[in-house]
């Protein structure tokens with residue numbers, strides 16, 4: 261199995277390292293052809309405005325939308341979460357509107373550039389996730405199909421999943437946390453091989469998207 265990491269800008273090397281740590285081949289994605297044959301895709305942290313420009317310049321917008329529509333998992337961290345959000349508070353145009361949420365960029369303000377927190381994430385089980393937040397966004401609104409995976413103590417939403425799309429406000433790849441990547445690898449394996457005899461079809465919940 262090969263999982264791509266969008267490698268235009270930002271913290272992509274750490275995601276490649278984390279994939280390596282769980283025995284999954286990570287592939288740098290810089291142009292549409294790099295998506296061929298991948299089982300999943302990770303959008304790293306960085307600067308979403310820069311990523312927006314580079315996604316457009318390299319012609320990656322529609323190819324990534326199509327990749328996600330195929331049902332393969334797409335995982336965004338921090339700026340990657342902003343890139344995936346259907347709505348950006350303040351009225352910026354969405355970039356790859358795959359996740360039915362409203363995101364607020366830089367939600368913790370200038371006085372709090374970065375912080376760390378331990379979060380309970382039930383779907384991952386076990387010990388809390390040590391989460392690193394860097395000029396992080398939060399999720400202000402979730403659509404009906406969106407599962408909340410983690411909240412801060414004050415209730416603010418910092419990790420979500422909607423079908424094959426997973427997003428976190430924080431950077432698991434900067435804290436030696438591998439369980440989100442394992443979750444994505446499991447989703448990718450299920451997408452590649454939906455399982456004979458389970459009665460599942462390849463994309464049972466795939467929804468058609470207006471373009």
Ligand code: GLN
Pocket residue numbers: 304305306307308309337338339340342365366394395396397
């Ligand atoms: N503040 C950045 C943005 O708005 C995200 C920061 C990050 O990815 N660590 O794009």
